[in-house]
Amino acid sequence: MPFRTLDTLDAEGKRVLVRADLNVPVRDGKITDLTRIERLSPTIRALSGKGAKVIVCSHFDRPKGKRVPEMSLAPMAAALGQVLGRHVRFVEDCIGIPAEGAIDLLQPGDVLVLENTRFHAGEEKNDPTFAAALAKLADVFVNDAFSAAHRAHASTEGVAHLLPSYAGLLMQAELEALDAALGNPVRPVAAIVGGAKVSTKLELLGNLVGKVDVLVIGGAMANTFLAAQGIGVGKSLQEAEMHATALDILAKAKAAKCDVVLPTDAVTATEFKPNPPTRIVPIDAVPADAMILDVGPASVAALVARLPSLKTLVWNGPLGAFETPPFDAATVALARAVAKATQSGALRSVAGGGDTVSALRHAGVADQLSYVSSAGGAFLEWLEGKTLPGVAALED
CATH class of the missing domain: 3.40.50.1260 (Phosphoglycerate kinase, N-terminal domain)
Known part of the structure; x- marks a missing residue:
């Protein structure tokens, strides 16, 4: 494949920023379909098992650059913990001092979910300053959100140019399947x-x-x-x-x-x-x-x-x-x-x-x-x- 995969990543002790798609269907405050979270779990398990400090970021819904409490990723962090069968931490911002402080507390193998990236206007604008603030959190970037790959946003495209970047297991599987279907x-x-x-x-x-x-x-x-x-x-x-x-x-x-x-x-x-x-x-x-x-x-x-x-x-x-x-x-x-x-x-x-x-x-x-x-x-x-x-x- 024309990109790096997790097979080639020495993740031990590294802070790994994983772009996931936690934009899951929610009704009356409850997640109605865990498919995207379940499909993300192999990448999280693989990185955690290699001793990485796993930092998950994602968007959810359309808060339009503002903090909307009902669009928080806190429920998705809890659901990810249930799917993984382990404790998953959550922090109420995706950049800055709160995020940096939460990451400093991580031990190798720990998993942290950052707050909704779209709470910041710089996400959808692919703002270089916002992308740099995300990149500052990690040593390596892993994109496992093929479903968001058609958007040139800071967390899908901008940060990939600022850190060594790899395809997650879901991204790899999607691209290999699509190549087999129409590419070759x-x-x-x-x-x-x-x-x-x-x-x-x-x-x-x-x-x-x-x-x-x-x-x-x-x-x-x-x-x-x-x-x-x-x-x-x-x-x-x-x-x-x-x-x-x-x-x-x-x-x-x-x-x-x-x-x-x-x-x-x-x-x-x-x-x-x-x-x-x-x-x-x-x-x-x-x-x-x-x-x-x-x-x-x-x-x-x-x-x-x-x-x-x-x-x-x-x-x-x-x-x-x-x-x-x-x-x-x-x-x-x-x-x-x-x-x-x-x-x-x-x-x-x-x-x-x-x-x-x-x-x-x-x-x-x-x-x-x-x-x-x-x-x-x-x-x-x-x-x-x-x-x-x-x-x-x-x-x-």
């Missing part, structure tokens, strides 16, 4: 892209048609591609203003010899609510008063039949309105087939994006793909072919 994939490679709007994934689609052999388009996004080709989609969600763009993407795919796969049948309903009366129709026979709310069973069967011909699969976005039954059926069926092919060793599968992860969990297979990214925006921007500042800084 085993072919044939396919991508599944779902979601509501072409406009939000225009750059993604434009990048993928030049990199994959098969592009499967699902979700309401598929409706725009169908309507652009003159196929009636009834009252389905679609973007009329994106028709020309959709046709342009199809033309680029054809020129790149990328096979674009759209639904051939659909599950429709006249009302969007849980378990309404539904009809399965050919894609060119959608009733004028109905909405396409899921990919039909014939389309799913065709996709499943195609899996044995693929070696690599990238997935971002569900096929239908999976959060509302029965419009989860296509996503669940395909997810389970992908998991089965992955578990057999025939397919390398990489998925990411908030809705995608939720859909895979709903299908019960989130732990059965080759890699499921916990990143949202960073995963999407990487698929779009963009340079991620937090990754580029490590390469320097």
